[in-house]
Structures are given as C-alpha cells and as structure tokens.
Amino acid sequence: xxxxxxxxxxxxxxxxxxxxxxxxxxxxxxxxxxxxxxxxxxxxxxxxxxxxxxxxxxxxxxxxxxxxxxxxxxxxxxxxxxxxxxxxxxxxxxxxxxxxxxxxxxxxxxxxxxxxxxxxxxxxxxxxxxxxxxxxxxxxxxxxxxxxxxxxxxxxxxxxxxxxxxxxxxxxxxxxxxxxxxxxxxxxxxxxxxxxxxxxxxxxxxxxxxxxxxx
Numbered sequence: 001x002x003x004x005x006x007x008x009x010x011x012x013x014x015x016x017x018x019x020x021x022x023x024x025x026x027x028x029x030x031x032x033x034x035x036x037x038x039x040x041x042x043x044x045x046x047x048x049x050x051x052x053x054x055x056x057x058x059x060x061x062x063x064x065x066x067x068x069x070x071x072x073x074x075x076x077x078x079x080x081x082x083x084x085x086x087x088x089x090x091x092x093x094x095x096x097x098x099x100x101x102x103x104x105x106x107x108x109x110x111x112x113x114x115x116x117x118x119x120x121x122x123x124x125x126x127x128x129x130x131x132x133x134x135x136x137x138x139x140x141x142x143x144x145x146x147x148x149x150x151x152x153x154x155x156x157x158x159x160x161x162x163x164x165x166x167x168x169x170x171x172x173x174x175x176x177x178x179x180x181x182x183x184x185x186x187x188x189x190x191x192x193x194x195x196x197x198x199x200x201x202x203x204x205x206x207x208x209x210x211x212x213x214x215x
Contacts, residue, residue: 146168
C-alpha cells in the first residue's frame with residue numbers, strides 16, 4: 001500500500017471487502033476511481049478520504065421519505081426529452097438544462113467537467129442507464145437533471161450492450177461527497193425497476209416523468 005495508485009486487489013485488501021465489491025462500487029461511481037484503458041485504478045489519498053467521510057457521514061441525517069429527497073434535488077423543468085445519437089451531444093444538452101438550476105454558478109465549467117469525466121470512464125451502469133456526475137466548487141448544492149432519449153445513444157460503451165436511453169446528471173458541491181455517493185447509489189438502485197424505466201421512456205411529458213420519480 002505504499003504506492004499512490006492502487007489496484008482493485010489492493011483496495012479490497014485495504015478495505016477488507018471482496019474485489020467484486022470494489023469493482024461494483026467503481027462501476028456505479030460509489031468510490032473515487034478512474035480507468036486506465038480498461039483497468040480500474042484508485043488514488044490512495046482519495047480512498048483514505050472516502051473512508052473517513054463514510055465513517056463520519058452520520059452527521060447528515062438519513063432521508064426517511066424518498067419522495068421528499070427527490071423533490072429537493074429535481075424539478076419537472078429539469079427533465080428533458082432528447083433525440084441525440086451521440087453521448088457528447090446528449091451530455092451537452094443535459095448540462096445546459098442542469099445549468100439553469102440556481103445551484104449551478106458556472107455553466108461552462110459544468111459542461112467541461114462532465115465531458116472530461118466521461119472521457120475518463122463511461123458513466124453507463126447498464127440497463128440503458130447512465131449517471132454522469134461531478135463535484136465542483138462552483139456548485140452550491142446537489143442538483144439533478146434527467147434526460148429521456150427518444151433514440152439509442154450509440155457510443156456510451158454500456159457494460160451490458162443495452163444502448164443508453166436514460167441519463168441522470170448529478171452535480172454536487174465539492175464538500176458533499178457522502179451525499180453525492182448516496183444520491184448515485186439511490187438512483188442506481190431505483191432504476192433497477194424495469195417497469196419504472198419503461199414508464200419513463202414512455203412518459204408523455206416532463207411532469208409525468210417527474211411524478212414517476214417521486215413515488
């Protein structure tokens with residue numbers, strides 16, 4: 001554990017969990033990580049900080065009402081229907097929508113960092129879903145935009161070969177790491193429901209999609 005850059009095996013040993021658990025966390029964006037080619041790598045300092053923040057995360061009260069949590073980070077006007085076949089066009093469109101939220105103070109930085117993160121590693125998590133996400137000092141509080149694509153986005157490199165059609169873009173303040181991870185995990189879990197995904201894809205308008213997400 002002397003090196004600054006760690007492998008999945010080294011992180012698993014450090015955290016005393018299985019390598020599969022570390023891989024799943026990395027794939028879902030729940031642990032600080034990046035890819036070099038097709039191989040996951042981790043910065044030791046970021047892992048140590050992540051562990052410390054998780055150990056102290058009890059300072060933020062847990063959400064007891066899921067619908068209230070979603071309502072606090074998403075609104076109907078931040079659900080957009082898109083018709084882009086490339087992930088760059090889809091990300092630019094959704095970042096522009098997210099930038100209309102008052103919590104976003106630098107629209108250009110948001111777009112740049114979202115695309116940079118996507119170039120580092122795909123945010124597709126399977127089931128036709130991608131969760132592009134960033135933490136920025138220019139964001140004042142966590143906020144979400146949702147993109148519902150009317151066509152397959154062809155170049156997200158999904159792990160299960162199912163083309164991405166649903167995007168949940170999350171931007172958080174730089175000091176919101178724990179809440180940021182909780183939100184990523186929440187949407188990853190919620191969107192496992194095939195009926196919900198299909199209902200979102202068939203929603204006629206933003207309000208219908210919003211009502212599905214706050215149930």
